[in-house]
Amino acid sequence: MKEIKIFSPATVANVACGFDVLGFCLDTIGDEMVIRKTVEKGIRITKIEGHDLPYKTEENVAGVSALAMYNDLLPDCGFEIEIYKNIKPGSGIGSSSASAAGSVYGINELLGKPLDKTKLTYFAMKGEALASKCEHADNLAPAIFGGFTLVKSAHPLQILELPTPSDLYATLIHPQIEIKTSESRAILPKEIPLQNAITQWANVGSLVHALHTSNYDLIKDALIDVVIEPHRKQLIPHFGEVKLAAMEAGALGCAISGSGPSIFALSKSEATATNVEKAIRDVYSKTDIKFETYVSKINTEGIKIL
Amino acid sequence: MKEIKIFSPATVANVACGFDVLGFCLDTIGDEMVIRKTVEKGIRITKIEGHDLPYKTEENVAGVSALAMYNDLLPDCGFEIEIYKNIKPGSGIGSSSASAAGSVYGINELLGKPLDKTKLTYFAMKGEALASKCEHADNLAPAIFGGFTLVKSAHPLQILELPTPSDLYATLIHPQIEIKTSESRAILPKEIPLQNAITQWANVGSLVHALHTSNYDLIKDALIDVVIEPHRKQLIPHFGEVKLAAMEAGALGCAISGSGPSIFALSKSEATATNVEKAIRDVYSKTDIKFETYVSKINTEGIKIL
Structure with a gap:
């Protein structure tokens, strides 16, 4: 070859x-x-x-x-x-x-x-x-x-x-704004309350358990970020509205993808993920910000030969 | 009844x-x-x-x-x-x-x-x-x-x-000293470095994954506490020596049980847990502190009717 x-x-x-x-x-x-x-x-x-x-x-x-x-x-x-x-x-x-x-x-x-x-x-x-x-x-x-x-x-x-539970789908929205990685890092605190850290590691442990047991209710309960999101969400216009719209449309969770500006949601079933896409498009359609959205199954293979 | x-x-x-x-x-x-x-x-x-x-x-x-x-x-x-x-x-x-x-x-x-x-x-x-x-x-x-x-x-x-992986055994030592729960709580910081919190939730996620996959090597890698132990270990005499002895005797991990003063170790097999018990008894036998040790399989049943 x-x-x-x-x-x-x-x-x-x-x-x-x-x-x-x-x-x-x-x-x-x-x-x-x-x-x-x-x-x-x-x-x-x-x-x-x-x-x-x-x-x-x-x-x-x-x-x-x-x-x-x-x-x-x-x-x-x-x-x-x-x-x-x-x-x-x-x-x-x-x-x-x-x-x-x-x-x-x-x-x-x-x-x-x-x-x-x-x-x-x-x-x-x-x-x-x-x-x-x-x-x-x-x-x-x-x-x-x-x-x-x-x-x-x-x-x-x-x-x-x-x-990876088999019915898990992601919805993404990429608002076409620039967030500098340096800014996105600088906004994070060097120290965090112990109580928030405990909540976060309970959620990480719960999410790992939920993935192992295909427990979608628990995935929903675990997809909560009390440490990073409160700081970074201010860098993404309309983050709160997007999250609310996604959850109301049936998403299991909605949070910042990496250091943003993309926002992801996870849903059980492609139909729900598509509903979530429509709901978050509606939020950004009312703004002047250009954006793209995607719906994707979780890719269990990773990089592949075409 | x-x-x-x-x-x-x-x-x-x-x-x-x-x-x-x-x-x-x-x-x-x-x-x-x-x-x-x-x-x-x-x-x-x-x-x-x-x-x-x-x-x-x-x-x-x-x-x-x-x-x-x-x-x-x-x-x-x-x-x-x-x-x-x-x-x-x-x-x-x-x-x-x-x-x-x-x-x-x-x-x-x-x-x-x-x-x-x-x-x-x-x-x-x-x-x-x-x-x-x-x-x-x-x-x-x-x-x-x-x-x-x-x-x-x-x-x-x-x-x-x-x-619960089937070959997991606990060893415990209870040094007969008093630690007040209030003191044990007061010694903890209200805020912790974000970097330590990240290490800790990586470990929690890894431990949950290790329990699901009966991966004893990963249990060992995950049984690490960078947040609480550095503060509380000073309340337990000879903690460092006990931990070292337990690890040298083959334990997967060794840490404070609850808020102490008991120390636990986890091992793969009852034989190793018994070796660990001997090793930590040797440490405390050289002190004036009274102590008790135990070896126990993990009890998957919990409270039971006798």
């Missing part, structure tokens, strides 16, 4: 209660990438469509992760990467992760899979760090493993694959 | 990472209680053996929980309670919970089980509040449900039953 075309999915990090550790993978939104073996050594970005991103390997997220892996494996060939970018950078649904994960996944496939998924995530984190200034895996893990993931620890990297 | 004899077990709250929400039930340590229907209405404590506790219903933990339930159900009879107390009050292994849970469990049985386990816990919390000045369920839930439990919320009361 000399060339491979892959789908690298968008992802939702944090999942309400699990700031910095939980994430899940989307199905209908993602980038496509072509990775091609070359006689010439090294990593080259040869095509980028959809968004304006740097071609220089060391300045491109997909290039940096590929290079980290390449310099470790030292294969007897090089690689060209073409990126067909559908996930808007800065949308809060893992745009940089899709790029960083896609290149290492593709190269690994072309080399006969020398690395496991955790090691792929490890190298992808090098690319992610270029975009977000810190090595984190809460979007990369669901992109690479699929389904719901829990990053137990980033250093050393330890990723848990959680079960 | 006019009379019932029950075993009301000791329990371990917090379980390292799950302060205020997680707990598990012990098998070999517990109180015995006899509950008897009487023609005379009301609740009476008629016998207490083992420890010096108040006979007045309103001043006795078992009396208060029984009375709360009694005043709600208004049955056409009264009840006598005999308490054979084996769990030392103030030991940190749920002594007051065993009393509070035992009386309501016994009365419920004698009345033909009108209440479910969550409702029993609700009434038992009224007795627990007498002992600890606040209504909490982290010892009551494992005593009543058995196995591992997660108290998702105390108000409204929501208890999750977690799975």
Whole structure:
């Protein structure tokens, strides 16, 4: 195999209660990438469509992760990467992760899979760090493993694959505003009340239990964020109205996707997720802000070969 | 049925990472209680053996929980309670919970089980509040449900039953020192670093996943408390040495039981738990402090009729 075309999915990090550790993978939104073996050594970005991103390997997220892996494996060939970018950078649904994960996944496939998924995530984190200034895996893990993931620890990297109840669907809205990751981080307190932390870890434990037991009522009770959302929601116009509309339309939960501005909701059944989409479209249709919405089954496969 | 004899077990709250929400039930340590229907209405404590506790219903933990339930159900009879107390009050292994849970469990049985386990816990919390000045369920839930439990919320009361891997054994040491619950609470910070909270909820999520998948390596990785133990360990003499000895003897984890002074360890297999017991006995044998140790399988049944 000399060339491979892959789908690298968008992802939702944090999942309400699990700031910095939980994430899940989307199905209908993602980038496509072509990775091609070359006689010439090294990593080259040869095509980028959809968004304006740097071609220089060391300045491109997909290039940096590929290079980290390449310099470790030292294969007897090089690689060209073409990126067909559908996930808007800065949308809060893992745009940089899709790029960083896609290149290492593709190269690994072309080399006969020398690395496991955790090691792929490890190298992808090098690319992610270029975009977000810190090595984190809460979007990369669901992109690479699929389904719901829990990053137990980033250093050393330890990723848990959680079960995905079969009727779970996500609805997303991406308001086309810019939130700087630096601002989104700076707004968070360094210290939090112990009582809120207890509520949060009760919710994380409950959500993990709910995923294992396909208990949708408990998923609903657990999708509550008392730590991060109270600070970050002010960065997203009409967040409160969107959340209210989503819950009234039958969503199990609704919260900020990653550091925003996208907002996600989870629902039991595609029909409910579609109702939720309509309800949150109604909220944003009354504003001047451009937006896009999506409905997606939870993608239990992660990145895949097309 | 006019009379019932029950075993009301000791329990371990917090379980390292799950302060205020997680707990598990012990098998070999517990109180015995006899509950008897009487023609005379009301609740009476008629016998207490083992420890010096108040006979007045309103001043006795078992009396208060029984009375709360009694005043709600208004049955056409009264009840006598005999308490054979084996769990030392103030030991940190749920002594007051065993009393509070035992009386309501016994009365419920004698009345033909009108209440479910969550409702029993609700009434038992009224007795627990007498002992600890606040209504909490982290010892009551494992005593009543058995196995591992997660108290998702105390108000409204929501208890999750977690799975118990079959080879899991607990080792306990009770150093005979007094720690006042008020002191043990006062030593905790009101605010904690967000970064530590994230580590803690990653551990709680991981422990729940590990219990569901019987992953003993992950249980080991998850039984870490970066929030409470650093503050409370100073109240327990030789805590560090006990923990080190337990881990060197093969324990999966070792932490403070409830608010102490008891220390628990979890191990895979009874043989390892017994080795751990020997190792921690060696630590305390070199001190002037009196102590007791126990090895117990995790009790998946909870309170039971004898």
